[in-house]
Amino acid sequence: MPHFAYKGRNARGELVTGVLEDSDSGAVADQLIHTGIAPIDIAPAAAPSTARHDNWFGRLFAQRISLDDRLLFSRQMYTLLKSGVPIMRALAGLQEAAKSVAMAKVMQDLRASLDSGRDLNSSMRRHPEVFSQFFVSMVRVGEMSGSLEEIFLRLFNHLEFEKDMKERVQQAVRYPVFVLAAMGIALVIINLFVIPAFAKLFAGFKSELPLITQLLIQFSDFMVQSWPALLAFGIACVIGARAYTRTSGGRYNWDKLKLRLPLAGTIIEKVTLARFARSFAISLKSGMSMVQTLAVLAQVVDNAYIAQRIDQMRDGVERGESVLRTARATGVFTPIVLQMIAVGEEAGELDDLMREVADMYQREIDYELKGLSANIEPIMITFLGVLVLILALGVFLPIWDLGRAALGPKAG
DSSP states (O other): OOEEEEEEEOTTOOEEEEEEEOSSHHHHHHHHHHTTOEEEEEEEEOOOHHHHHIIIIIHHHOOOOOHHHHHHHHHHHHHHHHTTOOHHHHHHHHHHHOSOHHHHHHHHHHHHHHHTTOOHHHHHTTOTTTSOHHHHHHHHHHHHHTOHHHHHHHHHHHHHHHHHHHHHHHHHHHHHHHHHHHHHHHHHHIIIIIHHHHHHHHHTTOSOOOHHHHHHHHHHHHHHHHHHHHHHHHHHHHHHHHHHHTSHHHHHHHHHHHTTSTTHHHHHHHHHHHHHHHHHHHHHHTTOOHHHHHHHHHHHSOOHHHHHHHHHHHHHHHTTOOHHHHHHHHSOSOHHHHHHHHHHHHHTOHHHHHHHHHHHHHHHHHHHHHHHHHHHHHHHHHHHHHHHHHHHHHHHHHHHHHHHHHHHHHHO
């Protein structure tokens, strides 16, 4: 986020200056007003030296805060606030009990930020790598409505859902990825070490080799002679792909392509829409406005293609259109989901029905994941069988021909 240098006057009329980090100057002005400072001047500024250090060398070796850390933080904050513990004392306790050094530093910064007069959501906004826009917006709603402990419970349930979906997908793809990686390593070893050994043997036959054997030897020779270039090309492709997907257009195209992948595309789409529906229900239940909810959810779904469709929904709602009409225009929801949205909007229970939509998608994801391995396994077995057949024919046909030639005169 950009940094802004500000000048303002506090409640006693004293001139105060400093540097704040936020999305724009208007957000900085809101922070100052919330803390009792009347802004006089706000201008873009360079990041403080410590922030620059964190952005480069510090972030390279910094310990990352995991989803489990955020999950534990939400649950503990709910428990402490519900028990009547003041928020400053709650953060101090969490800082002391934190197993992660990085999380303890975040707790310390939150305490310092609150002590300087900021509210909790503004303090969390300073750590976008830890607290998402959805998380910050929910905390802001909780602070405004006085139900912060309930918000933390809903955030805990939301993060628990995210963790469950992530673990299920990882478990489903772990076996196919492991098999494909093992096959790739085996191919490299065979072409770099095994086939060259057989090529030396076949060279002594002084006879023409079968076509399939010649092709295998030529491909092996190419890999042996060009493996540094192939390795460099592979690394360049990975780096180039990562750089491309970090651009707005590249990420949009990649996220759109992911939804069309065979077998996995349907699962990715349903996981994304389940995350959208669950977050939608939580946001509406917490009292967030429809436009604000859709604006935040566009950043939650973690898919640029779906996010653009959600932005279209938000634009339509801002123009006064119904949620049903804007959802139908996106083309990403099934007729059953659209019907549930229509009923929920008409009955004023859209949050409850969106939660049912999330549950429905979750059941479909479970079914798809159970069938993923069953669908992938025959494909991998077929590919492996063809590969073994090619290698066997390429290696054993010359030996078979040599044996027939050796037995031929005796037979005559």
